[in-house]
Structure formats: structure tokens, C-alpha cells
Amino acid sequence: xxxxxxxxxxxxxxxxxxxxxxxxxxxxxxxxxxxxxxxxxxxxxxxxxxxxxxxxxxxxxxxxxxxxxxxxxxxxxxxxxxxxxxxxxxxxxxxxxxxxxxxxxxxxxxxxxxxxxxxxxxxxxxxxxxxxxxxxxxxxxxxxxxxxxxxxxxxxxxxxxxxxxxxxxxxxxxxxxxxxxxxxxxxxxxxxxxxxxxxxxxxxxxxxxxxxxxxxxxxxxxxxxxxxxxxxxxxxxxxxxxxxxxxxxxxxxxxxxxxxxxxxxxxxxxxxxxxxxxxxxxxxxxxxxxxxxxxxxxxxxxxxxxxxxxxxxxxxxxxxxxxxxxxxxxxxxxxxxxxxxxxxxxxxxxxxxxxxxxxxxxxxxxxxxxxxxxxxxxxxxxxxxxxxxxxxxxxxxxxxxxxxxxxxxxxxxxxxxxxxxxxxxxxxxxxxxxxxxxxxxxxxxxxxxxxxxxxxxxxxxxxxxxxxxxxxxxxxxxxxxxxxxxxxxxxxxxxxxxxxxxxxxxxxxxxxxxxxxxxxxxxxxxxxxxxxxxxxxxxxxxxxxxxxxxxxxxxxxxxxxxxxxxxxxxxxxxxxxxxxxxxxxxxxxxxxxxxxxxxxxxxxxxxxxxxxxxxxxxxxxxxxxxxxxxxxxxxxxxxxxxxxxxxxxxxxxxxxxxxxxxxxxxxxxxxxxxxxxxxxxxxxxxxxxxxxxxxxxxxxxxxxxxxxxxxxxxxxxxxxxxxxxxxxxxxxxxxxxxxxxxxxxxxxxxxxxxxxxxxxxxxxxxxxxxxxxxxxxxxxxxxxxxxxxxxxxxxxxxxxxxxxxxxxxxxxxxxxxxxxxxxxxxxxx
Numbered sequence: 001x002x003x004x005x006x007x008x009x010x011x012x013x014x015x016x017x018x019x020x021x022x023x024x025x026x027x028x029x030x031x032x033x034x035x036x037x038x039x040x041x042x043x044x045x046x047x048x049x050x051x052x053x054x055x056x057x058x059x060x061x062x063x064x065x066x067x068x069x070x071x072x073x074x075x076x077x078x079x080x081x082x083x084x085x086x087x088x089x090x091x092x093x094x095x096x097x098x099x100x101x102x103x104x105x106x107x108x109x110x111x112x113x114x115x116x117x118x119x120x121x122x123x124x125x126x127x128x129x130x131x132x133x134x135x136x137x138x139x140x141x142x143x144x145x146x147x148x149x150x151x152x153x154x155x156x157x158x159x160x161x162x163x164x165x166x167x168x169x170x171x172x173x174x175x176x177x178x179x180x181x182x183x184x185x186x187x188x189x190x191x192x193x194x195x196x197x198x199x200x201x202x203x204x205x206x207x208x209x210x211x212x213x214x215x216x217x218x219x220x221x222x223x224x225x226x227x228x229x230x231x232x233x234x235x236x237x238x239x240x241x242x243x244x245x246x247x248x249x250x251x252x253x254x255x256x257x258x259x260x261x262x263x264x265x266x267x268x269x270x271x272x273x274x275x276x277x278x279x280x281x282x283x284x285x286x287x288x289x290x291x292x293x294x295x296x297x298x299x300x301x302x303x304x305x306x307x308x309x310x311x312x313x314x315x316x317x318x319x320x321x322x323x324x325x326x327x328x329x330x331x332x333x334x335x336x337x338x339x340x341x342x343x344x345x346x347x348x349x350x351x352x353x354x355x356x357x358x359x360x361x362x363x364x365x366x367x368x369x370x371x372x373x374x375x376x377x378x379x380x381x382x383x384x385x386x387x388x389x390x391x392x393x394x395x396x397x398x399x400x401x402x403x404x405x406x407x408x409x410x411x412x413x414x415x416x417x418x419x420x421x422x423x424x425x426x427x428x429x430x431x432x433x434x435x436x437x438x439x440x441x442x443x444x445x446x447x448x449x450x451x452x453x454x455x456x457x458x459x460x461x462x463x464x465x466x467x468x469x470x471x472x473x474x475x476x477x478x479x480x481x482x483x484x485x486x487x488x489x490x491x492x493x494x495x496x497x498x499x500x501x502x503x504x505x506x507x508x509x510x511x512x513x514x515x516x517x518x519x520x521x522x523x524x525x526x527x528x529x530x531x532x533x534x535x536x537x538x539x540x541x542x543x544x545x546x547x548x549x550x551x552x553x554x555x556x557x558x559x560x561x562x563x564x565x566x567x568x569x570x571x572x573x574x575x576x577x578x579x580x581x582x583x584x585x586x587x588x589x590x591x592x593x594x595x596x597x598x599x600x601x602x603x604x605x606x607x608x609x610x611x612x613x614x615x616x617x618x619x620x621x622x623x624x625x626x627x628x629x630x631x632x633x634x635x636x637x638x639x640x641x642x643x644x645x646x647x648x649x650x651x652x653x654x655x656x657x658x659x660x661x662x663x664x665x666x667x668x669x670x671x672x673x674x675x676x677x678x679x680x681x682x683x684x685x686x687x688x689x690x691x692x693x694x695x696x697x698x699x700x701x702x703x704x705x706x707x708x709x710x711x712x713x714x715x716x717x718x719x720x721x722x723x724x725x726x727x728x729x730x731x732x733x734x735x736x737x738x739x740x741x742x743x744x745x746x747x748x749x750x751x752x753x754x755x756x757x758x759x760x761x762x763x764x765x766x767x768x769x770x771x772x773x774x775x776x777x778x779x780x781x782x783x784x785x786x787x788x789x790x791x792x793x794x795x796x797x798x799x800x801x802x803x804x805x806x807x808x809x810x811x812x813x814x815x816x817x818x819x820x821x822x823x824x825x826x827x828x829x
Contacts (some may be wrong), residue, residue: 011828020380045532052184054089057231057304059096059273059471060292063140064340065114065331066100068121072343076322079346081129082357088305093131094190096292097138097233103333108157114332115161121314123165137179138233138274139205145246147203150504155198158827168192173214174406180211182218188227188308190652191218193258194252195232205234206251207258216401217259217537219265220378226365227313229306230262231271239621240290248274262286264599265355268313268363271304278302278317280359287361291317296340296798299323302358310820311776313363322346364777375722376657377613379596382409382416382555385578385587385798388423392541393590400593401557403434404502404702405576407591409558415543416588420536422567423585426461429511433464433479434574437540438502439494449550452505453561456546460487463508463544466597477523478551478618479507479516483534490516490524494528502559505513505576510567520570524630539586540564600659601782606644607656607744613723615654618730618737624648629672637741638710639669641744647672650688650730650737655723662746663719663754663782665692668711669702672738688739690714694721703729711742718746719754719782748784751792752799753808755780 066073084090099122104114126133139145142155163178172180179194193215197204207215223229235260236250250256262270263284273292280289293301300319306426307314321548326342380394398409409416418424433453450466460482467473473491480489495503495518506517510530515525541561544550552558566582572665575581586796598613608626617624622627625647629635635642645667648654671688687704694712718724724746728739755770756762773780774788797804 004049010113014680044093051114052089053160053188053308055092055185055190055292055306055308056084056088056090056290057094057096057271057291057306058084059094059097059136059231059233059271060138060276060294061095061303062100062295062340063098063276063292064101064294064296065118065467065471066122066329066340067117067729068124069600070329070798072326075348076186076344078427079351081125084303085129085131086610087354087697090131090305091185093126093133094192094229094231094271095133095135096231096271097136098273098292098472099332101144101331101334102140102158102606103144103331105151105154105333108154111143111154111157112161115158116163119161119165123613125460132232133166134168134181134183134192135162136231136233137162137194139196139246139248139487142196142203145203145248149201152201152203163534170723171209176211176214180214182222184222186308187225187310188229189218189222189225189311191228191230193217193230193232202818204251206256210592210615212257212261216261216265216595216827217380217593219261219267220380223265223378226311227263227269227308227363228267229269229271229313230267233272234274235272235279235288235290237283237288239283240281241277242635243245243277244274244276244294245277255648259284259286264614266593268307269315278319278358280317283475287315287363290520294340295322296329296344303355304323306798311365313365315361315363316357317359319358320346320355321350334428350528359419361724376598376600376659378725381594381596382417382590383592383594384747385589386584388420388421388585389422390424390539390586391396391594392418400590403438403557403559403590405560408436408438408557408588409417409541409590410555410557411419411542412554413551415551416541417543417545418539418541418586420538424539425534425536426455426565427534430565431462431481431509431532432506432507432564432566432568432573433462433562434504434517434564434568435464435561436502436504436559438557438559439466439499440505440553441499449544449546450552450556451540451550451553452558453539453541453563454544454546455535455537456544457535459485459535460546461532461535461537462509464505465493465544474548475507477516477518479505479508479514481509481528482513483528483530484533486528488514490526492518492523495519506568506573508567517570517573519571522570541588559590561590562586598657600657600661601746602661602748604747605745607726607741607746608644608646610656613655613657615652618649618728620650624652624654626666629674629740630738630811631672633672634672635669635742636673637740637742639673642668642740644745645740645742646697646726646744647740650728650739652726652728652739654726656726658718658721658724658746659783660722661779661784663717663749664715664747665699665718665724666713666715666747667744668713670705670709670711670738670740670742671707673707674738686730688737689727690739690741691725691727691729692716694718694725695723696725719749749782750806751780751783751786752796754782755796756799756806760790761803762796762806764800767796767800 100118104110143151146413168178169181169183170177176194184193193207195205200615223256234248234250238249267286269287271289275290276293278291291302293577300321302319322344324341324344328339332340382392384390394416397412398414399408399410435453449468452464454463456463466477469475476491476493478489478491480487481753504519508515512529513525516523516526523542542552562584563586564584578587587622621630627644629647630649635645635647688704689703692700700714702712705712730737774793779785779787
């Protein structure tokens with residue numbers, strides 16, 4: 001078969017089919033609502049037709065074993081594929097599983113033979129129509145539920161044939177390559193998940209573990225796309241219509257990590273099947289669309305058409321009628337009549353009239369044009385597979401790629417940090433560090449120094465690296481340990497085939513010697529029997545913390561990083577299982593990357609009640625006070641105590657995710673008195689400068705504030721801010737600089753308040769901005785995520801036309817006078 005799956009398909013240029021009224025259609029006709037007459041200079045709506053990508057969704061087609069060709073079925077099938085391609089103009093098809101009955105239970109040979117016949121025939125139909133098909137595996141792709149041990153033994157063969165025949169993208173998680181995957185078409189990403197998982201020897205309907213991590217990473221990495229469409233076989237939200245189905249659902253439902261990930265990352269649509277009937281439901285901003293039908297059983301069949309435009313995703317569910325005759329087509333492991341009918345036909349009138357649209361859904365892009373290039377960050381970590389919790393944080397351009405064994409990390413300016421902990425702070429032997437490296441040419445960037453695995457601060461503890469080309473060691477590989485300012489460094493030239501191939505590196509300190517291994521062979525040994533330098537620096541992969549200009553050359557890939565509190569011999573290196581390896585304290589396979597995004601406040605909120613993105617606190621403090629001073633005492637300034645606020649010590653920096661959801665930041669700032677201990681004029685030295693930053697820009701600055709001044713008020717607009725930063729600067733002297741942000745809070749506002757300027761009136765440019773938000777369906781900054789409705793647009797027009805002030809109580813009169821003076825009739829009324 002031809003592989004028709006590409007990620008560069010061009011959008012279909014055929015004209016879109018007629019839709020119902022959309023937000024964009026309403027905007028195109030706004031002149032009839034009087035907008036143009038009221039504001040001659042106001043540009044409302046655009047008359048351009050965007051490029052479009054069209055797809056179709058056909059789950060549970062056929063859910064019986066239907067051959068290619070199938071006698072007395074071909075006319076109906078030909079009409080259907082012509083409908084999808086020539087009429088609907090589909091660029092590709094999605095199918096959320098159960099494409100055949102697949103009760104092929106005899107043995108692996110039967111699975112292979114029948115899969116080639118039926119799945120291969122199914123794929124061939126799409127290939128013959130030049131229609132790429134992307135299938136999500138369902139329960140019938142594993143032989144149908146349930147799964148006793150004897151059937152589980154067949155699952156690997158089912159999955160192998162599925163992967164072989166459908167040849168999906170290979171960017172899925174380890175263990176589910178081509179069963180779960182994603183691809184991008186223009187401004188939309190399409191993600192397929194496998195809702196069948198084997199855990200502890202039992203089948204589960206779930207998306208968990210490595211697959212969930214991959215799913216979250218994929219969502220995180222495609223937040224720049226306007227639309228996100230996910231398909232999986234079973235519904236998540238219960239209560240759907242069911243016909244001739246086992247009625248399966250995803251475990252955990254709405255509370256599952258899978259659904260919560262879709263909610264967190266703004267998935268637009270979840271397409272699924274299994275129940276053979278149409279049910280649509282919008283929950284948490286996600287449209288769950290269940291559809292599909294049994295060809296050969298149901299007389300009303302359905303499919304979905306999706307059209308991705310520049311600012312809308314249009315979905316249409318369509319049905320058409322068929323008739324059956326004759327007997328039944330024999331099915332494997334089914335009774336004579338529990339089978340599809342022998343003959344299927346579509347009447348001439350049904351063909352001429354075409355399918356009936358039973359429901360239309362229009363989804364507007366909610367891209368709010370974040371003014372911050374990065375916005376609220378999404379934290380990425382790689383899990384430590386030991387019990388020590390030495391997870392690594394990814395910074396900069398570090399990405400998951402195919403590597404030595406499964407997935408590894410490619411470094412292009414970024415690095416991985418493992419915070420200092422007793423388990424990896426090694427001052428006494430034994431110690432082994434190891435990793436796999438696929439290096440690039442050091443002449444292509446940097447100075448040639450290649451830090452693979454290091455724990456180096458003001459002083460070094462241990463480091464596995466390649467020296468720079470201008471170093472006296474002339475680019476040799478080294479494992480260096482430090483003690484009392486002296487380095488003990490076994491060295492080795494790089495292998496002849498070093499560049500572009502995989503090599504294993506290991507450094508061992510056994511208490512009597514420091515050794516370097518390259519590709520499993522001991523290359524050099526230096527005698528040393530002392531203790532290593534003590535440093536609180538982190539372990540880093542791809543960077544030298546003590547000299548942060550030293551990064552890996554772009555394109556270097558690293559895999560299978562391990563640290564052991566054991567001196568390993570050559571035969572003990574590069575083990576695959578931490579539970580059977582000798583005393584591992586850090587173990588990265590890089591098969592998954594965990595993500596964690598910070599949720600912004602969407603209502604009036606004290607900042608002490610939410611967690612920050614990150615923070616630093618001065619002096620020796622490791623945390624700041626939430627509703628208490630940094631010392632743990634009650635918040636107290638100028639003799640008054642406060643129940644709410646943040647206590648810190650200069651110089652400090654605390655960052656919060658706002659994501660343009662709130663309007664103002666308010667606080668009283670001052671020097672904390674530590675229960676009355678710091679009341680003199682000299683306590684606190686030069687005082688503290690309090691700064692409020694929005695997306696890196698200073699919004700307000702107060703101070704230096706000293707004890708005698710008491711509190712100083714800050715009230716600043718943050719409606720366009722994604723990341724809020726609170727800085728307490730010691731102004732050169734941080735002695736006793738206990739700094740308080742008293743009653744620090746963010747507040748929201750109404751839509752009219754958000755649109756109006758500081759004087760409360762609406763200008764033409766502000767009205768234009770409101771129309772743009774309305775047109776895009778975008779949340780209005782500062783309102784906690786509120787969008788503008790048509791009634792509010794009318795209210796804003798009247799406020800603009802009359803010059804009245806927002807909140808003066810006369811807007812209702814303005815609306816009435818506007819309604820009597822201007823016709824609201826559109827062209828079709």
C-alpha cells in the first residue's frame with residue numbers, strides 16, 4: 001500500500017459548504033445593526049475567506065468484518081467515499097477505532113491473516129480515494145472485550161499488525177508508537193490517544209503513565225496552535241446515547257488525568273466512538289462528540305465534517321439512510337444472525353438529496369494575543385526512576401528525541417538541573433556516574449567544552465565532560481573529581497568514530513582510584529584515596545553550573561543517565577533496571593517528560609492564598625511568609641498587625657501567573673517590625689525599594705521605604721499582564737530588611753470597566769478593541785476570563801455614543817434610547 005500519511009498536506013481549496021449562523025457571519029453583517037452608522041471610522045469584521053482544512057470523522061466504521069471488495073456493498077461504499085472526498089472535500093479522515101469486529105481468537109496466525117485481509121482492505125479503500133486515514137485503536141483492535149489471559153496473549157500481535165498496516169506518525173510515547181501519535185495541519189494539531197492500556201497484567205480503559213506524560217507534553221508544545229482536536233475510542237463524560245454497544249467509558253471520567261490535561265491545555269474537541277450513536281456535550285470548555293454507527297445493522301449512518309478556518313473550527317454531524325436486504329455475512333465467533341446484512345443500498349433520492357445535517361457546532365479561536373512572548377511558564381521535568389526523587393528540571397531548548405534506547409534528550413542551548421540533595425552530594429566514595437552520548441562537532445559552536453554530567457559550583461565535586469579544543473588536554477574526555485582544590489582527572493582521547501555515533505561514558509571513584517570508562521573499557525586511572533569537595537551546587541546535564549557559559553554543542557543527544565553510590569566494574573555499567581542495579585541514586589531514561597502549568601487567579605484573590613511560579617528570598621531564608629512575616633511572626637508594620645499578606649526578606653523576587661485574567665494589583669508595603677523587635681530608625685539600613693513588574697516591565701516602584709514611614713500604598717493596572725513579579729530590593733544594604741506586602745491581592749472588573757479608560761468613558765479605539773474581542777470570542781483582560789456578549793456590545797456602543805461614564809447608572813436609559821432611535825433589523829428580518 002502507498003503511505004499516504006504526510007504532515008505537509010495542503011488545505012483543500014474547494015468552497016465550504018453552507019453553515020449555520022456563525023460569529024464571523026454575524027460580524028460581517030454588523031453594518032445592518034447600526035455599528036457602521038454610529039462609528040464611521042470603526043472597522044467591523046473582515047470580508048476575506050481564509051484558507052481551510054477539511055477533515056471527516058468516521059468511528060466504528062464498520063465494526064463488522066467487511067472485506068474489500070464486499071459483494072453487494074460496493075455501490076454504497078463508493079457513494080460514501082465520493083461524498084467524503086468530492087463533496088465534502090476532505091483532506092484526511094479520523095477514525096476513533098472499532099473498524100472491524102476482529103474476533104480473531106484462534107492464534108497469532110489467524111490474527112495476522114485476518115488483519116491483512118480486513119484491516120488491509122479497509123486501509124486500501126482510503127488509499128484508493130487519496131484520503132489519508134488516522135485510526136485510534138479501540139477494544140476491537142484487540143479482539144473485543146473482555147480480555148482473559150488467553151486473549152491478552154494475542155494483543156501484541158494485534159498491535160503489531162495495526163502498526164504495520166496503518167503506518168501512523170512515529171512521534172508517540174514509548175511502548176505505544178503509532179498507537180498514539182499527533183500531527184499538525186495548518187493552525188490545528190490533531191492528537192490520537194490509545195484508550196486501552198495493560199497494567200499489572202490487566203486491561204484498563206485509561207490514558208495514564210508515560211502516555212499521559214507524552215499527551216501533556218504534546219499539548220504543551222502546541223499551545224501556539226489555534227485549535228486542538230483529540231481522538232480516542234471511548235467517551236470520558238458519561239450519559240451518552242448507546243446502540244448495540246458494550247457501553248465502555250474511560251476510567252476516572254471527568255476527574256481522570258486525561259480529561260484534566262485536556263481542560264488545562266485548552267483542548268477544543270474530543271472525538272470518540274464505541275456507542276454507535278450521536279451525543280454531543282460541552283464540559284469544561286471541551287466538546288465531547290460521540291458518534292459512529294454499525295454499517296450492516298443501523299439504517300441511519302453518520303459521520304462528522306470538520307472545517308478548520310483562520311479563526312473558527314466548524315463541525316457538522318451528518319446522517320444518511322440506507323436499506324438492507326438478503327441474509328447475513330458470516331462473522332468469526334458470532335452467531336448466524338448477530339452479523340451484518342448481506343446487501344446494503346442507498347436510494348437514488350437519498351443520493352441526490354445528500355446527507356442531512358443533524359447538528360452544527362462552531363468553535364471560535366480563543367487566542368488572546370498574549371503580550372508576553374512566553375506567558376505563564378509550563379514547567380517540564382524528567383522523573384528520577386529511583387526512590388530518591390532526584391527529578392530533573394528542563395530549562396531552555398531541550399527536547400525529547402529518539403535516542404540510544406527509546407527516547408533521549410537533544411540539547412540546543414538548554415540543560416537539565418537536579419537540585420542538590422544528600423543522595424547526590426557525594427563527598428565519600430564509592431561513586432559511579434554514567435551516560436550515553438551522541439555528540440556533534442564542537443567546532444560548530446561554543447568553545448568545545450562539553451559538560452555531560454556535572455556537579456560543579458564554586459568548587460568542583462565531580463564532572464564527566466570533554467575538555468575544550470584549546471585546553472592543554474586538547475579535547476580529551478575526562479572524569480574529574482576535586483578535593484582540597486586539587487583535581488584528579490583520568491583522561492582519554494575521543495574514539496575515532498566519536499562524532500555522530502553513540503558512545504557510553506562512565507566515571508568511577510572506588511576510594512583508591514578515579515577511573516574513566518569509554519564504551520565499556522577502562523581507559524585511564526588516577527590514584528586518589530581522600531574525600532571529595534563539599535558543594536551545594538546542583539547536578540546539571542548539558543551545562544556547568546560553576547561556569548554557566550559552558551553548554552553542550554547544539555544537537556548533542558544524551559540518554560540513560562545514572563549516578564550510583566557504588567563503584568561499578570565494566571560488566572556492571574549501563575544496566576536497564578534500577579531495581580537490579582547497584583545502589584542507584586539517580587536514574588534517567590528520558591522516556592517521559594512531566595509538565596506542570598500554573599493556574600492563574602480568575603477572581604479577587606489574595607496572593608498569599610495561591611502558589612507562585614517561583615521565588616527567591618534574601619539572607620538565609622529559603623521561603624517567604626504566607627500571611628505571616630518571613631520570620632514566622634505576625635505581619636506587623638507601624639504597630640499594626642495584618643491577617644493577610646506576604647512576608648519576605650530583601651532582596652527577594654516572587655513571580656505569579658496572572659495570564660491577563662485580573663485587572664489590578666493592590667497592596668500596602670512596609671518594613672516588618674518582627675513583633676516589635678525592629679522599630680528603631682536604624683533597623684533595615686537604607687530601607688527597601690518595592691517594585692511591581694508586569695512581564696518584565698516596571699509598573700510601579702516605591703521607596704526606599706524605611707520603618708518610620710509605616711505603610712505605602714500600591715495600586716496598579718495589571719489587566720494586560722501574564723506574569724506578575726514582586727521585588728523587594730535591599731537598596732545596597734539588606735541588613736534586617738524584613739519586607740512585607742500587606743493585603744497583597746489582585747482584583748477583577750466588569751467587561752465595561754475593562755473596556756473603558758481610566759476616566760470611565762468609552763473612546764472609539766476602545767470600542768474597536770471590544771469589537772475585536774467579541775469577534776474573536778477572546779477573554780477580556782482583567783475580567784477573570786469573561787467574554788463579550790452581543791448585549792454588552794450594544795451597551796458599549798451606547799456608552800460611546802452618549803459619552804456617559806461606566807457605572808453612572810444611566811446605561812439602561814442609553815440602551816432604551818438607542819433602541820428607539822436606530823433600527824436593529826438585519827437583512828433577513
